[in-house]
Amino acid sequence: MTDKELLSQLKQMKTIVPMADWKASQRDVLKQQIFNGQEGLGLNWTAKFNLVMGRVFQPTVVAIVIFVFLGGASLASWTSGNSQPGDSLYIAKRLSEKTQMSVALTNKSKTKLNLKFASERIKELNQIINKKTSSTNTTKVKVAKLKNDFNQEINKAKQHLAKITESKTSDNQPEEEVQFFIAGKDKNDQRLDIALPEEIDKTAESTEAVGNKKTEDKTATEQTDATKEEILPKETEAILEKVSQLVTDDNYEQAVEVLGQIEEINVEAETVKDEQPVGEETTAQTDEGVTAETIVPGETLTKTTE
Amino acid sequence: MREHNNSSFLMGDKNLFIRLKKYKDKQAFMSAYDLYVDQIYRFIFFKISNEEDAQDLTSQVFIKCWVYVRDGKLNDSNDYKSLKSFLYKIARNLVIDYYRQDKKEASLEAIEDIVQSKEDLTKQIETKMEFELVKDKLKELKSEYRGIIVMRYINQMTINEIAEILGKTKSNVRVTIFRALTALKEIINNK
Numbered sequence: 001m002t003d004k005e006l007l008s009q010l011k012q013m014k015t016i017v018p019m020a021d022w023k024a025s026q027r028d029v030l031k032q033q034i035f036n037g038q039e040g041l042g043l044n045w046t047a048k049f050n051l052v053m054g055r056v057f058q059p060t061v062v063a064i065v066i067f068v069f070l071g072g073a074s075l076a077s078w079t080s081g082n083s084q085p086g087d088s089l090y091i092a093k094r095l096s097e098k099t100q101m102s103v104a105l106t107n108k109s110k111t112k113l114n115l116k117f118a119s120e121r122i123k124e125l126n127q128i129i130n131k132k133t134s135s136t137n138t139t140k141v142k143v144a145k146l147k148n149d150f151n152q153e154i155n156k157a158k159q160h161l162a163k164i165t166e167s168k169t170s171d172n173q174p175e176e177e178v179q180f181f182i183a184g185k186d187k188n189d190q191r192l193d194i195a196l197p198e199e200i201d202k203t204a205e206s207t208e209a210v211g212n213k214k215t216e217d218k219t220a221t222e223q224t225d226a227t228k229e230e231i232l233p234k235e236t237e238a239i240l241e242k243v244s245q246l247v248t249d250d251n252y253e254q255a256v257e258v259l260g261q262i263e264e265i266n267v268e269a270e271t272v273k274d275e276q277p278v279g280e281e282t283t284a285q286t287d288e289g290v291t292a293e294t295i296v297p298g299e300t301l302t303k304t305t306e
Numbered sequence: 307m308r309e310h311n312n313s314s315f316l317m318g319d320k321n322l323f324i325r326l327k328k329y330k331d332k333q334a335f336m337s338a339y340d341l342y343v344d345q346i347y348r349f350i351f352f353k354i355s356n357e358e359d360a361q362d363l364t365s366q367v368f369i370k371c372w373v374y375v376r377d378g379k380l381n382d383s384n385d386y387k388s389l390k391s392f393l394y395k396i397a398r399n400l401v402i403d404y405y406r407q408d409k410k411e412a413s414l415e416a417i418e419d420i421v422q423s424k425e426d427l428t429k430q431i432e433t434k435m436e437f438e439l440v441k442d443k444l445k446e447l448k449s450e451y452r453g454i455i456v457m458r459y460i461n462q463m464t465i466n467e468i469a470e471i472l473g474k475t476k477s478n479v480r481v482t483i484f485r486a487l488t489a490l491k492e493i494i495n496n497k
Contacts, residue, residue: 001436001494006487009440010459016441018347018361026365027339034332034372094358095365145358 029095107160107167111236114157118243119259121150122252129252150247154240161237236262323389327380335375338389339368345461346397352456353401355445363404367396387470390463394471398453405449443493451486458483 001009017023097120101113125146128139239262246255318341325334346367351360371393374380386392444452457463457471469479 001440001491003487003491005436006440006491006494007459009437010455011462012437013352013441013444013456013460014348014462016348016351016460017344018364022361023343026361027336027343030339030365030368030372031336033369034335094362098362098366 026095033099107163111157111160111164114153114160115259115262118150118153118157119256121146121153122247122256122259125150126252126256147247151244154244158237158240161240319388319390323380326375326389330375330378335372338371338393342390342393343368346393348460349394349453349456350397350401352444352452352460353449354404359404363397363400366400367393370396370400388467391467391470394457398471401449439494440490443490446493447486447490450482451489454479454482455486455490 097113097117101110101117125143128142128146131139239258243255243258246252246258322334322338322341325331326338343364347360347364350363350367351357354360354363374392380386380392386395444455447455454468454472457468458465465476465479468474469476472479474482
C-alpha cells in the first residue's frame with residue numbers, strides 16, 4: 001500500500017461515527033440533565049452539597065432536591081428500564097446507571113448500585129440468550145460483553161467493600177471523600193484535573209468530621225453497629241465470589257438468586273440498626289443512613305419500574 | 307480547503323467557547339455537543355476499540371465538560387485556548403482512566419464485523435477491504451501513535467491543535483506523526 005493510498009484510507013475513516021439513535025438519545029438525556037438541573041430550584045452541586053453536609057440533615061428537602069435534579073436520569077431510567085442491548089433505549093439506561101453511580105455519596109451506596117447493575121447485566125444476559133432472534137455470533141458477542149460488564153460491576157463492588165472495611169478499622173476516620181466526576185489526580189501526568197474544587201472536598205471532610213464527632217462519644221451502641229457492618233463486607237465478598245463463579249459456569253439464574261442474598265443481608269442489618277434504642281447517638285447515625293439511602297434514587301425507581 | 311474549514315470551526319468554536327465561559331449558555335453547550343460528538347467518539351473509539359465503552363466515555367466527556375462550565379472553572383484558567391482542545395483533553399484523561407481501571411493497554415478486543423480472515427489479504431484488495439485492513443491494523447499501533455493519527459488524518463486537526471492538546475511542541479508533534487505513519491505502514495505491509 002502506498003503512502004497516498006494509506007492516507008486516503010485514513011481520511012475515509014472520518015465516516016466512522018456513533019450510531020444515530022445513540023447520539024440522539026444521549027443528546028436528549030444530556031439536555032434533560034442540564035436543563036432540569038439548572039432551572040427552577042437553581043441547583044448547583046456546591047450549594048446542594050453544603051446543604052447536605054453542613055448542617056442538621058433534612059432528609060425530606062434533600063430527597064426532593066436530588067429527585068428533581070435527577071428527574072432526567074430518572075425518566076430515562078423508567079422508560080428504558082426493561083431495554084436490552086441493541087434496543088435504542090438501552091444506551092439511555094446505561095447512561096442513567098452511570099449518573100446514579102456518580103451521585104452516590106458513600107461506598108455503601110455505591111456497592112449497592114454495583115450489585116444492582118450486576119444483577120441487571122445477568123438479567124439482560126438471560127434475555128439475550130432466550131431471545132434467539134439474533135445470529136449465533138451476534139449473541140455470543142453480546143453475551144461476552146455482558147459477562148465482562150458483570151465482572152466489572154462485581155470488581156467495583158469488591159473495591160468499595162474493601163474501602164468500607166478499611167474505613168471501619170482506622171480510627172476517627174470519616175467516610176471516604178465524596179466523588180463526583182473525578183478524573184485522576186496525578187498531576188505528574190500533566191493531566192487535566194477536573195475534580196470538583198478541593199475546597200468542596202475539604203468542606204465535606206470537615207463538616208463530616210463535625211457530624212461524626214457526635215458519634216465518636218458512643219460506646220456499646222456504636223461498637224455493636226460497627227461489628228455488624230464489619231461482618232457485612234466479609235459475607236458479601238464471599239457471596240460475590242460465588243456469584244462470579246456461577247456466571248463463569250453460565251449458571252445465570254442461580255447467580256441472580258445468590259445476588260439476592262446480599263440484599264437480604266443488608267435488609268437484616270438495617271433492621272437490627274432500627275431496633276437499637278432511640279437516642280441522640282442513633283439519631284445521628286440514622287440520619288446519615290437515611291441521607292445516604294435518600295441520595296441514591298435507584299432503588300426507589302427500580303421498585304417503581306419492576 | 308482545510309484551513310478554511312478549520313477557520314470555520316475556529317469561529318464556531320470561539321463563539322461557543324465565549325458563550326460558555328461568560329454565560330454558561332446551555333444552548334451553546336448543546337451546539338458544542340452537535341459539533342464535536344462525532345470526532346470525540348471517533349478519537350475514543352480508535353483508542354479503546356470498543357464501541358459501547360467508547361459511547362460511555364463520550365457521554366462522560368460532555369457531562370464533565372458541562373460540570374466544568376457550570377462551576378465557572380473555564381474562566382479560571384488560560385490553559386484552554388479552544389473548546390475543542392478542552393474536550394479532547396477530557397477525552398484523553400478518560401481514556402487513561404479507562405486503561406488504568408481495566409489494567410490493560412490498548413484493548414485489542416475483536417469487533418466481529420471488522421475482523422477479516424487472513425486468506426482475504428492475499429487477494430487483490432478492494433477498496434472496502436483496504437479500509438477494513440487499515441482500520442484493523444490501526445488497532446495494533448501503540449496508543450500514542452493511534453491517537454495522533456486519528457487526530458491528524460481522521461479528525462483532520464491542525465498541528466497547532468494537536469500540540470496544544472498533547473502539551474507538546476509543533477516539531478515534536480510532526481516527528482510523532484511521521485513515526486506513527488511509518489509504524490502503521492510497517493504493520494500493514496507485514497500482513
